[in-house]
Amino acid sequence: MSLPLLSTEHYSAFIYPNESAGVIAIQPHRLASDGTSSNRPSRPRITGQAILDDGTVDYFEKASDDVQRHWKTKLGGVIAKHMVRMEARKQGKNWNGHYDFAFIEFPDGYELYTHKTGDRHVPRIDHYLFGSKYVHVFRSTREFAPHLLWLLRGKPMKPDGGRDCDCQYCDGSATQTDISRKYFNVPAREPREPAGGSNSKPRQKQPRAPRQTVPIPAKDYTKLSSNR
């Protein structure tokens, strides 16, 4: 069972007191999003017709539960560490949990897809987060984390009218290396997550399992925090 931990204008956090290490779930409020259902893959899943004439495949499908869990726990950890922890302290809330045990729902209008291309038996697999009305796709949790923080900060704008967001798409001066270092403690020399693209070598990319298994909470909390 979840209990409200804290709520801000832009998101609510819930704690699972019976879980070890204090798992938290974070629910962005409905308006804390730039999501639109019109930003979706141009090639939706074509069941039975996914095999092209040359025997290869090229199609999108909704990401599996495992992939969704990987993204949501990765992003939940970043938000817990860079946002919820400070907010809990500010509000005098007692959260002793570790931010490795966090989970966040995608903002309203977002949807994670898997793109399969190439060999029909061993296709290349890439994951893309669609939905933002400003950014066509985010190719990794590292790309999306700063933009998610911006959404949960209430989408602040700069005096010049630009989005005051650290992501590499909104802020042209931000490199993904700097962003990864800032939010994911990635050493300076570690190569960034491959972004995919037609020139990349075919490969199979499987999500790494989270360091700990984070139970995906039942969605009972969503009713408390948004009008979905």
Ligand SMILES: [Zn+2]
């Ligand atoms: Zn952004």
